[in-house]
Amino acid sequence: EHQDVLFEISQGVATITLNRPEKLNALTMDMLHQLALLIAKCAEHDDVRAVLLTGVGRGFSAGQDLAAVQGNQPVNFEQVVREGYNPVVQGIAACPKPVIAAVNGVAAGAGANLALACDLLVAAESAVFIQAFTAIGLVPDSGGTWFLPRIFGLHKAKELAFLGERLTAAEAKQWGMVARIFTHENFAAESFQFAHQIATLPTAALAMTKAAMHQALSLPLAEALDAEAKWQGKAGLTTDHAEGVAAFLEKRKPHFQGK
Numbered sequence: 001e002h003q004d005v006l007f008e009i010s011q012g013v014a015t016i017t018l019n020r021p022e023k024l025n026a027l028t029m030d031m032l033h034q035l036a037l038l039i040a041k042c043a044e045h046d047d048v049r050a051v052l053l054t055g056v057g058r059g060f061s062a063g064q065d066l067a068a069v070q071g072n073q074p075v076n077f078e079q080v081v082r083e084g085y086n087p088v089v090q091g092i093a094a095c096p097k098p099v100i101a102a103v104n105g106v107a108a109g110a111g112a113n114l115a116l117a118c119d120l121l122v123a124a125e126s127a128v129f130i131q132a133f134t135a136i137g138l139v140p141d142s143g144g145t146w147f148l149p150r151i152f153g154l155h156k157a158k159e160l161a162f163l164g165e166r167l168t169a170a171e172a173k174q175w176g177m178v179a180r181i182f183t184h185e186n187f188a189a190e191s192f193q194f195a196h197q198i199a200t201l202p203t204a205a206l207a208m209t210k211a212a213m214h215q216a217l218s219l220p221l222a223e224a225l226d227a228e229a230k231w232q233g234k235a236g237l238t239t240d241h242a243e244g245v246a247a248f249l250e251k252r253k254p255h256f257q258g259k
């Protein structure tokens with residue numbers, strides 16, 4: 001039976017795959033609910049030490065399924081955003097596991113911004129990012145207004161949002177938004193390998209790093225320093241910290257358990 005969202009856990013990596021390739025993985029409310037539930041599951045599940053979000057076919061995601069919101073019936077977009085997109089973005093941001101977007105192809109509208117909501121992005125050579133919203137008279141959602149100015153600065157963010165031009169994978173990497181570019185042929189394997197590498201890192205320290213950075217984005221320096229001291233107090237008590245120091249002193253590679 002066909003499923004629009006696939007899920008698999010292997011070697012510490014949970015892979016969430018959008019599977020509507022004929023519609024470039026355009027998102028329905030049902031898919032968004034599934035995404036939110038699966039991300040919550042990854043947050044809880046001890047076997048998951050990295051989450052990989054990707055798509056089947058030549059699209060990562062073309063954003064909102066426009067066929068589902070078009071027609072005679074009035075659609076409450078505020079409700080769609082509040083109940084569909086916002087919980088997914090909040091779930092990614094709050095997830096105590098690193099979330100990696102593996103952008104296999106075109107990412108448009110909310111599809112682009114769900115990728116930006118992830119902690120790290122890798123992209124196929126052919127991937128492009130399109131802020132497709134203003135072309136249909138909408139505003140960037142899925143955190144676009146928050147992430148774009150932080151990644152690009154205010155004026156480039158407005159240029160991308162107003163004009164909706166394509167940002168290529170290579171350009172996105174130059175901006176620091178994409179961490180790695182992989183060839184199309186090896187994309188799935190290399191993306192998994194990248195996520196697996198991240199899954200072997202000290203997961204609890206990554207979770208604290210993520211939370212501390214998100215918190216620091218809206219704090220004055222003195223308060224960010226105070227928060228860092230508290231986080232470091234917690235990090236210093238982890239098993240992985242002890243293992244990291246022991247491995248350093250014994251001149252061997254550390255074996256982190258994620259705790």
Ligand code: T3D
Binds near residue numbers: 111
């Ligand atoms: O509630 C709310 O609506 C508010 C929330 C909004 C969030 C948003 O995401 S708004 C932005 C929505 N997305 C877009 O506006 C992008 C629309 N798509 C495109 O501009 C183009 O498809 C692409 C630039 C992404 C790719 O172009 P191309 O030429 O490579 O592919 P294509 O031929 O346009 O698309 C292939 C198929 O996917 C095609 O179906 P068909 O004709 O073969 O049956 C196309 O209709 C379908 N498709 C692509 N995007 C969507 C879609 N179907 C429904 N919704 C889509 N967003």
